[in-house]
Amino acid sequence: MKRKLLISLFCLSFVSSFNSQVLQQENFDALNTATIVGQSGYQKLNGANSDYMVATATPGKNLKITGAATAGTGTARFLWKDGLDAAWASRTTGNNIIQIEYDFFTGPASTSNNAGGIELYDSTYNYYLGGLTMQQSDKTIFGIYTTGATVTLTDLGAGTPTPAPVVLPANTWVRVGFAYNTANGTVTFKGPGFYKTITGTDIKVPYEFDYAVQTLVATNTASSDNLFDNVVARAVATENLLLATNETSLSLEQDISIYPNPATDFINVKGKAKILNVYIYDMSGIRMDAEMVNNKVNVQNLKTGTYLIGFKTEKGLVTKKFSKR
Template sequence: MKKITLFILTFMLFGVFTSNAQVFENENFDGLNIGNVGTDVTGATAGQGGLFTQANAASNSDFQIVDSGGSLGNVLQITGSNSITGSRFIWQNGLKTDWASRTLGNNFVEVEFNFFTGPATTSKNEADVEIYNSDYSIVIAGFSYLPETKVLTGLAYANGSSGLGTYLIFLGPSDTDLILPENVWVRLGVAFNVVTGEVIWKGPGFYIGFTGSGAGIAPFEVDFSLYAGTGNTVSSFMFVDDYRARAIATEDLLSINNDVKTISNIINIYPNPVEDVLRLSLSDNINLAKLEIVDINGRLIKTISAEKVFDKEVNTSDLNKGMYMLNIYSDKGKSTKKFIKK
């Protein structure tokens, strides 16, 4: 069972660096259908977008793709427990393999995402973003957020007053709590250096680093988690958008506009509707990694490796008539395009 361990504090400032990155996981949810993410909350079967869900005392409807009603388009909504029990987890598989095959020297794993702070509430739920080790016994790095108090803290594996464990790290000035405003979207980033154990957090009003005890622990999985909370009687929501996990040589959190929806502006498909051949229009400096064709129900129809995309064309002659999504994975991120096979 996944769970975090202990909590404590300390911090120091770091500077800004830049480097080339390898994007491993990327999801803006715009290519997914409104409604339940999946049909299985045991964590055994992937749902839309290759997302796995696991929950105690919960249902599939607690993991939803919803329309934000604004410029963000579709976002992920997780519904928390209204009691003292019940935890929710959602993640993608594959980080272990991607990390093992990363470019030599890309020793930082960086996780970035948009997060909604939510309204005033008395819910004791706790919303976390956690980078796990291979057996889920260690949260190497991440964030923890309390909807009731709007306090955001960092998570880092360290050797503190209670020994080795995952500790809370103050993100406010001079060892104080960082309190986020209500009902706003913020972009947050956390980076972990597998060689040195450094953990760095960046977001609105903070840019803080800490050297923990995670050196040598490879990142295995990134989870968005919502815990019940001690004494809880009220549910809360966790909203997430534009998630990205990547490997990089030198920390580069939030240094550019990392809204993955901008990738959609430089990748296009035509003709649409299509009969036999779907063509991709993209700039020469974008390197394709793979393509996926997904049906309107979120089922993966086929995967196409970059080597098989001759002349940036996709054979659609074997598809039945209907609407599909083309997931385009590249070194610049992921773009999802809807198309109709006629």
């Protein structure tokens, strides 16, 4: 497979949740704790199989891609599975926006110039329809898009024509996402500290998304671990990044309920789905681990405000909006 490297370069309605379609999703919990290559159809480009591992979390599992300790040809890491193009072709008419969201661990302080994220391509792999990547050395996150056949790496903060950089907090799980409108070429990026839209990018057909770890500058002397979890690609009619009420099927979403809402001390959880892990996200996308004991989640230490509670299940991630008072 031929690739191009980037060098130097909720107040949502029931209808929007119902109309969204899951194209591909992965939470890694059904996979063996070993290399992911060869499991569930996953393939890689560059590096050893041991650079692409299903790792144990507490509890559950995630994906760990180890970036190279050098830069240059053959050092980038790409992981993917086939099938996105077929799923996209069979989407419901009118769902012309593809959204990809995922949890990413920013990691400790590092000298590595590796950057990790997810990228969406057309069938030629020359057009990046959207993507996000975070440089490990300074935790700056960038958006990726293509205009006039030129791939652009952009800062995601405020400001025109030179946007400010967005730096993510170290050692933190964050939920980030991007959306690509196949009708008009609009690309949207969203996550902690950013919500940015680029208009007029090249219009192409989504073909494949990859987990990608690569250097953004010409030199690198340190490797890095890049952790991913709770990945979902959806087809939607209206962009609603990081706000959807469920990331699986409507039937699964209805199988989990929470009360009371608003909550003061505890949230009670009721449902048939097997829950593997519980997270709480603030409305910017910062993820906090939570513990469920006897079907209760302690929210006493949260500040007053609005949050999402995420339930990692065997079938995907279900999120519910709640208020803490």
